[in-house]
Amino acid sequence: MIGYNFAYLDEHTKRMIRRAILKAVAIPGHQVPFAGREMPLPYGWGTGGIQVTASVIGQDDVLKVIDQGADDTTNAVSIRRFFALTAGVRTTTSTEAASLIQTRHRIPETPLRAGQIIVFQVPMPEPLYRIEPSRAAARRRHALADYGAMHVKLYEDITRFGRVAVAYDHPVMVNHRYLMSPSPIPAFDNPKLHLSPALQLFGAGREKRIYALPPFTDVRSLDFEDHPFHPGRAPHACALCGATASYLDEILVDDRGSRRFVCSDTDYCETRRSGLLPSGAG
Amino acid sequence: MAYVAVKGGERAIDAAHAWRAAARRGDPAIPALTAAQIAEQFGRAVDRVMAEGSLYDRELAALAILQAEGDLIEAAFLLRAYRSTLPRFAYAEPVDTGEMLLWRRISATFKDLPGGQLLGPTTDYTHRLLDFSLLAPDRRPQPLPAAAPAATSPPVPRVADLLAAEALIEPDPATGASPADLTATPLAFPASRDLRQQALARGDEGFLLALGYSTQRGYGHTHPFVGELRTGEVAVSIIPPELGFAIEIGSVTLTECQMVNQFAGSKTEPPQFTRGYGLCFGRADRRAIAMALVDRSMRAAELGEEIKAPAQDVEFVLSHADNIEATGFVEHLKLPHHVDFQSELETLRRMRAAAAAPGHAETREDAA
Numbered sequence: 192m193i194g195y196n197f198a199y200l201d202e203h204t205k206r207m208i209r210r211a212i213l214k215a216v217a218i219p220g221h222q223v224p225f226a227g228r229e230m231p232l233p234y235g236w237g238t239g240g241i242q243v244t245a246s247v248i249g250q251d252d253v254l255k256v257i258d259q260g261a262d263d264t265t266n267a268v269s270i271r272r273f274f275a276l277t278a279g280v281r282t283t284t285s286t287e288a289a290s291l292i293q294t295r296h297r298i299p300e301t302p303l304r305a306g307q308i309i310v311f312q313v314p315m316p317e318p319l320y321r322i323e324p325s326r327a328a329a330r331r332r333h334a335l336a337d338y339g340a341m342h343v344k345l346y347e348d349i350t351r352f353g354r355v356a357v358a359y360d361h362p363v364m365v366n367h368r369y370l371m372s373p374s375p376i377p378a379f380d381n382p383k384l385h386l387s388p389a390l391q392l393f394g395a396g397r398e399k400r401i402y403a404l405p406p407f408t409d410v411r412s413l414d415f416e417d418h419p420f421h422p423g424r425a426p427h428a429c430a431l432c433g434a435t436a437s438y439l440d441e442i443l444v445d446d447r448g449s450r451r452f453v454c455s456d457t458d459y460c461e462t463r464r465s466g467l468l469p470s471g472a473g
Numbered sequence: 474m475a476y477v478a479v480k481g482g483e484r485a486i487d488a489a490h491a492w493r494a495a496a497r498r499g500d501p502a503i504p505a506l507t508a509a510q511i512a513e514q515f516g517r518a519v520d521r522v523m524a525e526g527s528l529y530d531r532e533l534a535a536l537a538i539l540q541a542e543g544d545l546i547e548a549a550f551l552l553r554a555y556r557s558t559l560p561r562f563a564y565a566e567p568v569d570t571g572e573m574l575l576w577r578r579i580s581a582t583f584k585d586l587p588g589g590q591l592l593g594p595t596t597d598y599t600h601r602l603l604d605f606s607l608l609a610p611d612r613r614p615q616p617l618p619a620a621a622p623a624a625t626s627p628p629v630p631r632v633a634d635l636l637a638a639e640a641l642i643e644p645d646p647a648t649g650a651s652p653a654d655l656t657a658t659p660l661a662f663p664a665s666r667d668l669r670q671q672a673l674a675r676g677d678e679g680f681l682l683a684l685g686y687s688t689q690r691g692y693g694h695t696h697p698f699v700g701e702l703r704t705g706e707v708a709v710s711i712i713p714p715e716l717g718f719a720i721e722i723g724s725v726t727l728t729e730c731q732m733v734n735q736f737a738g739s740k741t742e743p744p745q746f747t748r749g750y751g752l753c754f755g756r757a758d759r760r761a762i763a764m765a766l767v768d769r770s771m772r773a774a775e776l777g778e779e780i781k782a783p784a785q786d787v788e789f790v791l792s793h794a795d796n797i798e799a800t801g802f803v804e805h806l807k808l809p810h811h812v813d814f815q816s817e818l819e820t821l822r823r824m825r826a827a828a829a830a831p832g833h834a835e836t837r838e839d840a841a
Contacts, residue, residue: 195558199558201558201560224659224661225659226656226657226658226659227659228557229550229553229554229556229557229797230554230557231554233550233797233800233801233804233805234797234798234800234801234802234805235801235802235803235804235805235808236801236805236808238801258808258809259809259810259811259812260812263482264482264809265482265485265486265809266808266809267482268482268483268486269486272483296810296812296813297812314802314805325662325788326662326788326792327661327662327663327788352824353824353827353828354820354823354824354827356820356824358813358816358817358819358820359812359813359816359817360813375810375813376812377812377813377815377816378816379816397798397801397802399659399660423816423819423820423823424819425815425818425819438812438815439815440811440812440815441811441815441818455812455815
């Protein structure tokens, strides 16, 4: 695009962000502050993910962008266009074909492979923020691995509701050391973080934090021995492809309470329907 | 589900943009505004957008206001996003507001003082009566009264400097050290006063106003007096490395508020007047005064005062002052969240089913 550098950000900014990414990779799950820039998309739309993607993308990359698991949601369309315009890279909807995937709120159903990078858009990188709103105080807790309050919160859920009442953004313990927000992915996706062969990067633009899970990092969802972590999904099969192990969107089809359940991962669903079952199909 | 249509999201976006462009232009029978008209006639809006957009450029700010249909936060956002693509080739030398070419200079603490009181182009004593004559087309400008644009010749001393001569006010805490740069390093806490000032200078005017107001109503009272409020032009100079001496590259219009705050002393500080400070782009009394109130409030810890009000909590103030960040995160709630909502639905259904089942105290996690 005339007047702008490859992938929008200038090279000095990219270098600053790459340094933060390298530090984040070296300390899995630790939030690294970075001097986030104002982007031409609003905070909350994925500016952190966009800056991370812009800093790691190369001319030979093939980019996939999803929001809520789908390639055709408006914000995914908009971000994919942004990179097509500013970087001129090839884009795809295929999880298999992508070298770089930017996502909001989902991890694709098709297992990621070594060499792929997935970039998460993160609204609230601080997993303790509901318990400790001061980021300065929360940082101290991370430094001391003082996560008792989070366990107490989950315990209180169990005593009051009989279960952990966290349905998404369920906190995870990374490499037995740092408590981390997996971003607002449904708890269903949490197990995919564990020992993933792909590099997983997390960008929070407004809060100006980057963190990372290098390939094959140990990632455990917080739970108790007698109340093990439960990755929930709607107990139905996809109305389009029949999948029984994918995460489902619930779609209201009339005003009399009728609803349909379909795969939230549009690429996975379409691939199954075309008869080319992706690996790990369920 | 129109906005996540299974296909057609791209067409919907294009159509929305086209409609919005037409809505921005309004009735084509009415002549279009120009950025030059906005720069000249919406000066206060331009000042605010330059301050919150952190970029001193009247023409670009006017363009942003035009493009944003007059939504000033959106305009500031446009300016910020543009600003972040600009190379930073130099830091200016500190401007000297004592050398300001004054349009306006008032003190609430002295009836008269060296340099005098100068009202300048203020609305302070206008009666807020709608001026229906502005509705009439082709109005000719009123001639200025003879003595109007008073570019005072000798520099006018700052009130805080006059008080400092008698040691009644705390010394100017300026250290001469290079200030930090909020836009180049991530904000961390505790944040030094230079960073706080930068955050306030680009902070949302409404937020600063409300916080400053809260201190006046008892939430962290600071006993403020406007020692001085001044508006005018100051020269900006840089030292290019290849020259090694300062050259003037232009001037900016600034408003500065020196607040003088009564202070009874604490365990660590003697009784004296203390300072609250506000400095911002353009003609902006409200912003400068609010800044000075909040600046003084945030010095509570430094001065040994008890911290009990929002305006005294540095992390609270700085984390929520930026309206570009705030509007983004507040408005992002309208983006699709149906994956999270679906997970909440399932959790709620399971919890309700478990509660309705007999012996529900023994409910198990894997009931579904």
